[in-house]
Amino acid sequence: MEADNDLSYDQYRDLAEFRRQIRQFLYFSEVTAKEHGIEAQQHQLLLAVHGLPEETKPTIREIASRLFIQHHSAVELIDRLEKAGAIARHPGTQDKREVWVRLTPAGRAILRKLALTHRTELERSGPELAKALNSVLRQSRRTAAS
Amino acid sequence: MEADNDLSYDQYRDLAEFRRQIRQFLYFSEVTAKEHGIEAQQHQLLLAVHGLPEETKPTIREIASRLFIQHHSAVELIDRLEKAGAIARHPGTQDKREVWVRLTPAGRAILRKLALTHRTELERSGPELAKALNSVLRQSRRTAAS
DNA sequence: TCCAAATATATCGTGATACGATAGAAAATT
DNA sequence: AATTTTCTATCGTATCACGATATATTTGGA
Numbered sequence: 001m002e003a004d005n006d007l008s009y010d011q012y013r014d015l016a017e018f019r020r021q022i023r024q025f026l027y028f029s030e031v032t033a034k035e036h037g038i039e040a041q042q043h044q045l046l047l048a049v050h051g052l053p054e055e056t057k058p059t060i061r062e063i064a065s066r067l068f069i070q071h072h073s074a075v076e077l078i079d080r081l082e083k084a085g086a087i088a089r090h091p092g093t094q095d096k097r098e099v100w101v102r103l104t105p106a107g108r109a110i111l112r113k114l115a116l117t118h119r120t121e122l123e124r125s126g127p128e129l130a131k132a133l134n135s136v137l138r139q140s141r142r143t144a145a146s
Numbered sequence: 147m148e149a150d151n152d153l154s155y156d157q158y159r160d161l162a163e164f165r166r167q168i169r170q171f172l173y174f175s176e177v178t179a180k181e182h183g184i185e186a187q188q189h190q191l192l193l194a195v196h197g198l199p200e201e202t203k204p205t206i207r208e209i210a211s212r213l214f215i216q217h218h219s220a221v222e223l224i225d226r227l228e229k230a231g232a233i234a235r236h237p238g239t240q241d242k243r244e245v246w247v248r249l250t251p252a253g254r255a256i257l258r259k260l261a262l263t264h265r266t267e268l269e270r271s272g273p274e275l276a277k278a279l280n281s282v283l284r285q286s287r288r289t290a291a292s
Numbered sequence: 293t294c295c296a297a298a299t300a301t302a303t304c305g306t307g308a309t310a311c312g313a314t315a316g317a318a319a320a321t322t
Numbered sequence: 323a324a325t326t327t328t329c330t331a332t333c334g335t336a337t338c339a340c341g342a343t344a345t346a347t348t349t350g351g352a
Contacts, residue, residue: 051162
């Protein structure tokens with residue numbers, strides 16, 4: 001029953017360090033989003049909508065799927081983003097059940113600033129994150145080979 | 147004012163894909179933690195405590211710092227973990243203000259299972275995450291050089 | 293020594309988030 | 323035409339994180 005073996009302390013440490021790197025990036029993201037007047041999850045929704053393939057309809061269900069949340073959680077996020085003036089709902093024309101979500105100019109401005117800031121942060125912290133991930137995977141391969 | 151330039155659609159897409167990879171991993175983590183009876187943040191706390199350098203005291207403040215949360219948020223997490231039987235508080239002996247946090251055998255068992263599962267998931271999805279990160283950084287370097 | 297400042301933990305109230313359960317409208321299917 | 327499916331929305335609940343505040347202990351100066 002090798003699958004039940006415990007991990008070494010080094011492996012726990014590597015996993016902890018990987019999660020710490022991710023958490024540090026997410027913390028940066030939370031703080032930066034709030035500085036621009038929105039919450040981190042609202043930023044994620046803006047980015048997901050703006051980064052959608054052009055042939056993909058920006059429906060609530062599609063967005064929820066890309067954020068790995070239930071559709072009604074996306075509804076609530078969109079309620080708050082609409083109130084903040086960052087997005088607008090457009091009732092579907094062909095399929096009247098659908099609601100298409102578009103960034104307003106204000107929403108685009110916020111996203112642009114956040115994207116630039118995040119790219120800069122990733123230039124700084126990305127290599128450390130990659131290193132931490134590689135440590136986990138290296139350990140993993142070593143164990144698998146033993 | 148080059149810093150104010152907008153990003154290209156490709157750069158937004160790369161950022162969105164990177165965040166999607168992270169979010170997918172975190173979603174896996176949330177679901178798996180819940181399957182083992184704890185919340186994702188509680189899992190993070192267990193891992194942070196267990197992955198602590200041996201010379202570091204497992205105080206609430208230290209743990210909060212590693213999770214990038216306020217100390218009273220850590221207090222609340224620890225309340226819930228204590229109720230779940232995964233950790234125990236030990237009042238400090240030298241400094242009686244401190245509380246040292248230790249995993250119970252039940253907590254260690256949960257963490258071990260989660261660590262093994264997460265390592266397996268990272269073997270599967272880690273390369274895609276690294277690829278997405280590299281795409282962001284490549285784009286970034288290209289823009290900086292232009 | 294004694295007392296103010298700093299440190300460590302805890303409590304309370306609030307807001308954002310995500311969920312399950314449920315509902316209603318529109319489209320698709322039978 | 324009636325049923326089922328799909329899409330969005332609402333309601334109640336739990337976790338999480340925070341700011342403000344409180345309490346206990348230790349530290350550092352007067």
